[in-house]
Structures are given as structure tokens and as C-alpha cells.
Amino acid sequence: VVVGVRMWRHSSEHMKWNGTGSTAHFQEIVLERCYNYAVQPELRDRDCQKIREAFRNAFISKDPCSATEEDYHPLMKLVDLTVPCDKTVFWSKTKELAHQYTKVRQEMFTLEDTLLGYIADDLNWCGDAGSNEMNYQSCPHWKKDCSNNFVSVFWDLVSKRFAENACGVVQVVLNGSISNAFDRKSTFGRVEVHNLNPTKVHTLQAWVIHDLGKFPSDSCSGSSINDLRWIIMQRNIKFTCQDNYSSGKFLQCVKKPEDSSCR
Numbered sequence: 001v002v003v004g005v006r007m008w009r010h011s012s013e014h015m016k017w018n019g020t021g022s023t024a025h026f027q028e029i030v031l032e033r034c035y036n037y038a039v040q041p042e043l044r045d046r047d048c049q050k051i052r053e054a055f056r057n058a059f060i061s062k063d064p065c066s067a068t069e070e071d072y073h074p075l076m077k078l079v080d081l082t083v084p085c086d087k088t089v090f091w092s093k094t095k096e097l098a099h100q101y102t103k104v105r106q107e108m109f110t111l112e113d114t115l116l117g118y119i120a121d122d123l124n125w126c127g128d129a130g131s132n133e134m135n136y137q138s139c140p141h142w143k144k145d146c147s148n149n150f151v152s153v154f155w156d157l158v159s160k161r162f163a164e165n166a167c168g169v170v171q172v173v174l175n176g177s178i179s180n181a182f183d184r185k186s187t188f189g190r191v192e193v194h195n196l197n198p199t200k201v202h203t204l205q206a207w208v209i210h211d212l213g214k215f216p217s218d219s220c221s222g223s224s225i226n227d228l229r230w231i232i233m234q235r236n237i238k239f240t241c242q243d244n245y246s247s248g249k250f251l252q253c254v255k256k257p258e259d260s261s262c263r
């Protein structure tokens with residue numbers, strides 16, 4: 001009975017938040033994804049154990065509404081978010097299409113195609129100040145509880161670093177099937193656009209892609225894209241835009257650019 005009561009009291013110690021709890025088996029998933037990523041075999045054992053520990057230590061035993069970028073600095077020191085010039089792909093409201101793109105064009109990289117983005121994608125994590133356990137019951141919701149939670153701060157930080165490291169011609173896949181393909185409040189609009197380095201990035205190429213069989217709701221001449229064009233040109237970066245693509249045609253043309261219907 002004592003063990004039962006202690007266990008019960010222990011699990012009820014966690015705060016009740018409005019967001020879903022930490023992903024089950026979080027630590028094992030982080031380690032396994034690290035091993036799966038194309039890390040050089042001789043490095044991966046040492047590095048993956050360290051990455052798992054540094055990731056956990058960033059948030060465990062801390063108030064989950066007190067996250068800061070500094071909490072992640074030991075983890076950021078272990079990974080590199082740099083990709084080759086002309087190979088960076090940002091996205092906004094087009095996650096699946098952007099990943100289909102980089103699956104077809106393996107030399108292109110979304111944040112998800114870097115080690116840290118690949119490890120963290122679709123996971124949720126938080127702890128509690130009064131415990132060294134993860135909270136699997138609930139975690140802060142970025143709107144209903146607090147924006148400085150560990151997941152939101154993580155994605156803003158890695159998105160910022162990913163944008164800072166970009167060079168040459170960078171691309172962004174935007175959703176032409178919603179009214180505002182570009183949204184200043186999105187991570188792309190709030191973080192990545194403002195962290196591109198104009199001395200390294202000379203052009204931002206936007207793709208405004210609409211869903212197959214639907215009329216486009218936004219286009220390169222729409223007000224939201226004109227807003228993006230203005231912001232980018234203010235930053236002394238060239239802006240180009242393509243909008244006569246449905247998602248199917250976009251994937252077909254990135255696979256075979258020489259196809260006559262793709263010019």
C-alpha cells in the first residue's frame with residue numbers, strides 16, 4: 001500500500017497544463033533518431049548519448065513556463081545547423097509539401113533535414129520545477145498557458161540559427177490555398193525572415209503553391225506576398241516568386257525541371 005500511495009502522490013505532483021503531455025519514451029526516441037540520422041558511426045555513440053543528456057538537462061526540473069534560449073546552449077554546442085549554400089528550404093503552413101520536396105530533391109534541406117530538427121520533429125516535452133521527471137500528463141499550451149515554454153522557445157531558437165546560417169539563394173514554400181500565404185506572426189515571418197544575413201543570402205525565392213483541384217486564394221501579386229517582398233527588399237535581399245504551380249505540378253517540376261510544362 002505504501003508503495004502505491006507514494007507512486008500515486010508522486011504522479012499527482014505534476015502541474016495540470018492545457019497542452020498535451022511529453023511524448024512517451026521521449027528519451028529513447030531522441031537517442032534512436034540520433035542513431036538513425038546519417039551521423040558518422042564513430043561519432044554517433046559518444047555524440048548521441050551527449051545530445052540526449054543535453055536535451056533533457058535543458059528543461060528537466062525547471063518551471064516549464066520559464067524557458068530561455070540559454071537553457072538550450074549546451075545542446076546547441078553539440079549540433080551544427082549549417083547546410084550548403086543555395087540548399088536551404090523554409091516553409092510556412094506547408095510542412096508536408098516542403099518535406100516531399102526535400103525527399104525528391106535530397107540535396108535540399110528543411111530544418112527537419114538537419115540532425116536537431118529531425119530529432120525533435122513532432123515531439124513534445126516538459127518537466128516541473130519540483131521533480132526530476134518529465135510531465136507526461138500535460139505541458140503548457142503556447143497560447144492558453146505561456147509562450148515561453150520549452151517547445152516554442154526550442155523551435156524559435158533552432159529556426160533562428162537555421163536562418164542565420166543560410167547562404168546564397170534560399171527558398172520558401174508558402175500555401176497559396178489560404179488567404180494569407182505569408183503571415184508576419186508565423187515562425188517564418190517572425191523569426192526566419194529577420195535572421196537571414198544579407199551579406200550571405202542574396203535572393204529569397206518564394207513558391208506560392210495551391211492545393212490540387214482548388215482555386216488559389218493567394219498569389220505572388222497578393223497583398224501578403226507584397227508584404228513579404230517589401231520586408232525582404234528592405235533587408236537588401238532580392239525577392240523572386242513563382243505561383244503558377246499546384247502541389248502536384250510543383251513536385252513533378254522539382255523532380256524534372258526540364259519538363260516542357262515546367263518552364
Ligand SMILES: Nc1nc2c(c(=O)[nH]1)N1CN2[C@@H]2O[C@H](COP(=O)(O)OP(=O)(O)OC[C@H]3O[C@@H]1[C@H](O)[C@@H]3O)[C@@H](O)[C@H]2O
Nearest residue numbers: 090091092093094111112117121122155159186187188189
Ligand atoms: N517540427 C517543426 N516545427 C517547426 C519548424 C520546423 O522546422 N519543424 N519551424 C517552426 N516550427 C513550429 O511549427 C509551428 C508553426 O508552423 P507553421 O504555422 O506551418 O509555419 P511557421 O512559419 O510558423 O513555421 C515553419 C518555419 O519555422 C520552422 C521551419 O524551419 C519553417 O521554416 C510552430 O509550432 C513552430 O514552432
